Amino acid sequence: xxxxxxxxxxxxxxxxxxxxxxxxxxxxxxxxxxxxxxxxxxxxxxxxxxxxxxxxxxxxxxxxxxxxxxxxxxxxxxxxxxxxxxxxxxxxxxxxxxxxxxxxxxxxxxxxxxxxxxxxxxxxxxxxxxxxxxxxxxxxxxxxxxxxxxxxxxxxxxxxxxxxxxxxxxxxxxxxxxxxxxxxxxxxxxxxxxxxxxxxxxxxxxxxxxxxxxxxxxxxxxxxxxxxxxxxxxxxxxxxxxxxxxxxxxxxxxxxxxxxxxxxxxxxxxxxxxxxxxxxxxxxxxxxxxxxxxxxxxxxxxxxxxxxxxxxxxxxxxxxxxxxxxxxxxxxxxxxxxxxxxxxxxxxxxxxx
Amino acid sequence: xxxxxxxxxxxxxxxxxxxxxxxxxxxxxxxxxxxxxxxxxxxxxxxxxxxxxxxxxxxxxxxxxxxxxxxxxxxxxxxxxxxxxxxxxxxxxxxxxxxxxxxxxxxxxxxxxxxxxxxxxxxxxxxxxxxxxxxxxxxxxxxxxxxxxxxxxxxxxxxxxxxxxxxxxxxxxxxxxxxxxxxxxxxxxxxxxxxxxxxxxxxxxxxxxxxxxxxxxxxxxxxxxxxxxxxxxxxxxxxxxxxxxxxxxxxxxxxxxxxxxxxxxxxxxxxxxxxxxxxxxxxxxxxxxxxxxxxxxxxxxxxxxxxxxxxxxxxxxxxxxxxxxxxxxxxxxxxxxxxxxxxxxxxxxxxxxxxxxxxxxxxxxxxxxxxxxxxxxxxxxxxxxxxxxxxxxxxxxxxxxxxxxxxxxxxxxxxxxxxxxxxxxxxxxxxxxxxxxxxxxxxxxxxxxxxxxxxxxxxxxxxxxxxxxxxxxxxxxxxxxxxxxxxxxxxxxxxxxxxxxxxxxxxxxxxxxx
Numbered sequence: 001x002x003x004x005x006x007x008x009x010x011x012x013x014x015x016x017x018x019x020x021x022x023x024x025x026x027x028x029x030x031x032x033x034x035x036x037x038x039x040x041x042x043x044x045x046x047x048x049x050x051x052x053x054x055x056x057x058x059x060x061x062x063x064x065x066x067x068x069x070x071x072x073x074x075x076x077x078x079x080x081x082x083x084x085x086x087x088x089x090x091x092x093x094x095x096x097x098x099x100x101x102x103x104x105x106x107x108x109x110x111x112x113x114x115x116x117x118x119x120x121x122x123x124x125x126x127x128x129x130x131x132x133x134x135x136x137x138x139x140x141x142x143x144x145x146x147x148x149x150x151x152x153x154x155x156x157x158x159x160x161x162x163x164x165x166x167x168x169x170x171x172x173x174x175x176x177x178x179x180x181x182x183x184x185x186x187x188x189x190x191x192x193x194x195x196x197x198x199x200x201x202x203x204x205x206x207x208x209x210x211x212x213x214x215x216x217x218x219x220x221x222x223x224x225x226x227x228x229x230x231x232x233x234x235x236x237x238x239x240x241x242x243x244x245x246x247x248x249x250x251x252x253x254x255x256x257x258x259x260x261x262x263x264x265x266x267x268x269x270x271x272x273x274x275x276x277x278x279x280x281x282x283x284x285x286x287x288x289x290x291x292x293x294x295x296x297x298x299x300x301x302x303x304x305x306x307x308x309x310x311x312x313x314x315x316x317x318x319x320x321x322x323x324x325x326x327x328x329x330x331x332x333x334x335x336x337x338x339x340x341x342x343x344x345x346x347x348x349x350x351x352x353x
Numbered sequence: 354x355x356x357x358x359x360x361x362x363x364x365x366x367x368x369x370x371x372x373x374x375x376x377x378x379x380x381x382x383x384x385x386x387x388x389x390x391x392x393x394x395x396x397x398x399x400x401x402x403x404x405x406x407x408x409x410x411x412x413x414x415x416x417x418x419x420x421x422x423x424x425x426x427x428x429x430x431x432x433x434x435x436x437x438x439x440x441x442x443x444x445x446x447x448x449x450x451x452x453x454x455x456x457x458x459x460x461x462x463x464x465x466x467x468x469x470x471x472x473x474x475x476x477x478x479x480x481x482x483x484x485x486x487x488x489x490x491x492x493x494x495x496x497x498x499x500x501x502x503x504x505x506x507x508x509x510x511x512x513x514x515x516x517x518x519x520x521x522x523x524x525x526x527x528x529x530x531x532x533x534x535x536x537x538x539x540x541x542x543x544x545x546x547x548x549x550x551x552x553x554x555x556x557x558x559x560x561x562x563x564x565x566x567x568x569x570x571x572x573x574x575x576x577x578x579x580x581x582x583x584x585x586x587x588x589x590x591x592x593x594x595x596x597x598x599x600x601x602x603x604x605x606x607x608x609x610x611x612x613x614x615x616x617x618x619x620x621x622x623x624x625x626x627x628x629x630x631x632x633x634x635x636x637x638x639x640x641x642x643x644x645x646x647x648x649x650x651x652x653x654x655x656x657x658x659x660x661x662x663x664x665x666x667x668x669x670x671x672x673x674x675x676x677x678x679x680x681x682x683x684x685x686x687x688x689x690x691x692x693x694x695x696x697x698x699x700x701x702x703x704x705x706x707x708x709x710x711x712x713x714x715x716x717x718x719x720x721x722x723x724x725x726x727x728x729x730x731x732x733x734x735x736x737x738x739x740x741x742x743x744x745x746x747x748x749x750x751x752x753x754x755x756x757x758x759x760x761x762x763x764x765x766x767x768x769x770x771x772x773x774x775x776x777x778x779x780x781x782x783x784x785x786x787x788x789x790x791x792x793x794x795x796x797x798x799x800x801x802x803x804x805x806x807x808x809x810x811x812x813x814x815x816x817x818x819x820x821x822x823x824x825x826x827x828x829x830x831x832x833x834x835x836x837x838x839x840x841x842x843x844x845x846x847x848x849x850x851x852x853x854x855x856x857x858x859x860x861x862x863x864x865x866x867x
């Protein structure tokens with residue numbers, strides 16, 4: 001029997017690192033094209049829907065950026081946690097709690113609030129995300145509970161809490177029994193950057209987060225401590241970086257940024273609280289963080305590419321009559337290709353002797 | 354001397370012909386020739402990285418040569434895996450034991466013996482083998498209660514049950530006390546007398562001269578000589594191994610020239626891991642200007658002691674540690690560094706350094722608390738400059754000007770790590786296994802450096818398994834065994850045998866009688 005095995009490369013060239021994701025992307029396109037062709041769909045329409053329209057029309061481009069904003073914010077936070085080898089799978093929950101806390105301020109101030117509402121909302125969203133993110137961190141430090149499980153399970157707690165609130169105490173009495181809160185006032189709405197445009201100030205916040213994260217991870221002692229803890233915990237301990245404090249720090253950062261993404265989305269895009277305020281951003285952001293190779297700038301690029309495909313998938317359901325599951329399968333295909341490419345940059349595939 | 358010996362009338366047990374093995378651009382074995390006769394203890398000599406382990410792995414079917422072949426009793430064989438090697442009659446005793454701590458000796462023997470169960474029949478066979486070769490074994494005891502020497506005997510018994518004709522021993526004495534080594538040699542001598550061939554891998558030249566009647570010496574993957582160790586001196590063998598003469602350490606520090614800097618008073622520590630060694634009322638003083646060595650077989654509490662002294666871990670249940678009069682028992686490693694302490698842990702990769710980071714990045718690990726590395730924003734320039742200074746001063750050789758830690762050889766990396774701490778001008782340096790797995794030249798440089806900084810007034814504490822090293826550099830020497838530290842004595846007034854005896858005793862009173 002002939003087998004294949006992976007052998008580490010002695011040297012990885014810079015060129016290979018840059019070109020590989022592009023080749024992986026192209027390979028995913030080719031495979032998806034073959035599948036679409038076999039299904040009897042038009043490749044031209046598919047290309048139009050997935051790539052050309054989102055990138056060339058002003059509507060499409062704005063939608064892509066709007067979707068990439070929460071993805072980028074959450075992914076930036078996750079990069080800190082993952083680099084420290086702390087697995088925060090619960091960004092979705094922290095995002096929901098952020099939106100919920102910010103929304104609470106808006107509902108509370110409904111009808112009488114002033115200029116202070118928006119800053120207070122953002123602060124409440126961040127604080128909510130931090131507090132909710134700290135729970136798995138504290139559980140890990142105090143009881144040694146796996147943060148993977150606790151953070152994931154807290155997602156469902158957050159979602160059900162939001163569901164309860166918008167069906168019960170926070171429901172808009174004038175909404176004909178629909179499970180949603182009152183519409184936020186103008187004072188509680190994060191406005192557009194350009195009057196009349198769709199892009200809101202949250203986009204700028206995401207870009208700022210990328211820049212700050214780049215500096216912190218690349219140049220600061222804190223960033224070094226984060227990476228050292230992930231790469232070699234004993235060496236980090238030798239350096240005197242406190243592992244428990246660091247756990248809380250990275251959970252606070254990732255929870256806070258997820259909460260910020262949540263409150264921005266609620267305030268700028270949705271304008272009220274409703275049972276569903278996320279489209280799985282917290283989970284998709286994990287993919288974004290990895291596709292971006294745990295680099296903030298990489299995450300920004302990955303967020304744009306993924307949101308382009310997500311928007312393409314929505315259109316494809318209508319234009320190509322593709323089943324919803326098919327569009328999800330294409331996302332999985334892309335992820336597989338990129339990960340395979342990643343492996344092949346560092347390893348060579350050779351025949352087993 | 355440098356030509357292969359004539360196999361003579363005796364049929365060789367095993368013969369390696371032109372064995373070559375490459376890893377990428379590195380040639381680990383270059384046309385290696387090796388012949389072992391039955392009834393012979395053959396030494397395979399070489400420094401770390403000379404290619405000994407690679408060659409042995411091919412003899413045991415764990416790797417395949419890229420070129421050349423192996424002959425077993427004159428017939429060409431293809432060793433595809435360890436089973437094939439064992440079926441022919443090749444047995445192997447590894448340097449690192451593969452035993453299950455929670456199982457008994459007999460159960461461990463059963464696990465390593467194909468088709469065997471831990472029943473009375475196996476116990477019978479094991480007892481017989483053990484008696485024949487003088488291997489003292491208690492089959493019922495759980496492995497975690499055993500010393501390194503006893504554990505090694507399990508491995509040897511396990512190997513002998515397969516009735517091998519060729520036995521490969523990879524650095525078997527590196528974890529043994531002098532007394533345990535004597536017992537091992539007696540067993541090996543019995544094996545040889547019964548006609549087995551032994552391949553004895555070592556870099557301890559005195560042992561090789563005593564035990565072996567033939568030697569193959571590797572340097573940089575090539576056979577540099579076939580020699581009769583009995584006809585050579587340790588110095589001439591060392592020259593063959595290393596290439597040029599290795600200088601001895603000059604001038605020890607004056608004994609106890611300064612005030613006490615590190616004072617450990619009746620320190621008891623509970624281990625963090627199961628089967629870790631608890632420290633029992635350890636007391637120790639290291640004065641400025643002296644080198645104190647703690648000698649002991651691995652796994653007798655050295656790691657726990659290092660962790661407690663550095664502040665890295667372990668639950669201190671009683672006792673105190675003071676640095677220059679300040680109580681640091683509850684302080685973190687960073688705060689201890691502020692008081693002038695420096696630490697070199699045993700693990701070079703993943704403990705003392707981040708393997709995938711450059712040497713300049715790795716400066717930050719032990720410097721950020723006390724030295725200027727740029728403050729909250731690290732100064733890459735400052736770090737590069739610091740790394741450059743260490744590389745220059747300690748002759749660290751790597752593939753580039755600022756290589757990743759994992760790219761350096763053991764010796765060069767250790768020079769960097771020791772250099773990194775010395776560059777901080779510490780008042781106390783604690784080094785765990787300073788030259789473990791380090792080539793002879795680097796080891797000499799590191800030992801010299803430690804002696805020199807002691808002479809310049811630093812307090813130096815060295816924890817080592819290498820008794821020769823302890824005697825070479827220390828002013829006072831203490832043995833550690835089972836978490837008990839014996840009282841240090843002046844090195845000049847004790848002997849290897851006396852220290853060796855304490856290395857196997859947890860009775861602090863015994864030394865008074867000795």
